Amino acid sequence: MLNTLSYGLLGLLASESCSGYDLMLRIQPFWQAKHSQIYPLLAKLEREGFVQYVRIEQRDKPDKKVYSLTEKGTEAVLEWLGEPPAEQSSRDELSLKTKCIWMTQRDISIPLFLTRLKQLETRTAYYEKLLQRIPEEERHVHSKHFGDYVLLHRAISLAGAQIEWCRWVVNMLEQEEELS
Amino acid sequence: MLNTLSYGLLGLLASESCSGYDLMLRIQPFWQAKHSQIYPLLAKLEREGFVQYVRIEQRDKPDKKVYSLTEKGTEAVLEWLGEPPAEQSSRDELSLKTKCIWMTQRDISIPLFLTRLKQLETRTAYYEKLLQRIPEEERHVHSKHFGDYVLLHRAISLAGAQIEWCRWVVNMLEQEEELS
DNA sequence: TGTCTCATGTAACTCGTTACATGATTAA
DNA sequence: TTAATCATGTAACGAGTTACATGAGACA
DSSP states (O other): OOHHHHHHHHHHHHHHHHHHHHHHHHTTSOOOOOOOHHHHHHOOOTTTEEEEEEEEEEEEOOEEEEEOOOHHHHHHHHHHHHHOOOOOOOOHHHHHHTGGGGGGGGGHHHHHHHHHHHHHHHHHHHHHHHHTTTTTGSTTTTTTTTHHHHHHHHHHHHHHHHHHHHHHHHHHHHHHHHOO | OOHHHHHHHHHHHHOOOOHHHHHHHTTTTTOOOOOHHHHHHHHHHHHHTTTEEEEESSSSOOOOOOOOEOHHHHHHHHHHHSSOOOOEEEEEEEHHHHHTTGEEEEEEHHHHHHHHHHHHHHHHHOOOOOOOOHOOOSTTTSTTTTTOOOOOHHHHHHHHHHHHHHHHHHHHHHHHHHHO
């Protein structure tokens, strides 16, 4: 049995062979993992026969190892897909801070939510741009980009809900201040 | 400088003194941490003077250590609140699986989202119940429960957005199957 | 001249989970 | 009688981050 990150990497390789560096960039939006975690894992997956690689020489850039799934790797992904998904877990420092905003004044509490608002707006703009890049003909169930398409939709709608929430909280904090 | 979990624990203690066990239950919805991580951390925070405790003997239950903030601890929380919040990070196995649903048939892909749907509906019901328990007079900015109030609102609206999304994806998967 | 990107890797450390350990009460 | 809750703690392991290390080309 492999860990979740391993399956995630194998899953990405199922749609397209790529380098460890590419895998790092592609998995980042869904699972935080630095290159220092990914490179040793790929080496281990290679030793165990889930992936294989070819070394590609490049002009003007360092050589890279392009990894691809083996048959054993493909089987592992399909098996993993059949298991029920784990509950999602999130870590949000703002939630912890929100728990004790009663201790603070408006000059401390309001910027917390305005900062988050900006982060969310920046990310939304980025997601919208990525979504526009997926052509109509790739937005169907059997396209390799269907996953990206629906995940971008989710990210945008969740960010929208959080933006609304931040504005609602900021409003409450501002109004309460006028009364006191 | 303390880590985020430490500040989270101190933040909770700011509104109410409680045992390590209580802290574990209260921080769980916002930050995953088991008792085996929290107890040693509390001991360290006590050695460093951020918290203090009294041992309370109980009938019918094991003794407990009730922790409270020291002045140094209160200062640390206020300082922490002044810093901008870190970006939230989430880990969701379903996202990774969604990335490769193109590999599967409806009998594999649809249950993934139906399982998530159930998880979300159960959690929403639980959040709604908790929200109803917060009386009107505690829902203002200066109440110690204001944080809980707004966080429950966020949790419910985010879960709602995700429920809608799951239904949308399931619909697409079902319809596409009829065509093929 | 300095920072960014591409591209790989290792070492040292902290963070977080699982398992081990105890033990009384309470509910199914 | 079996599991759950309350309540604390430690040990061993795996997961994850930060820092160290290299090096060429692009861009400001």
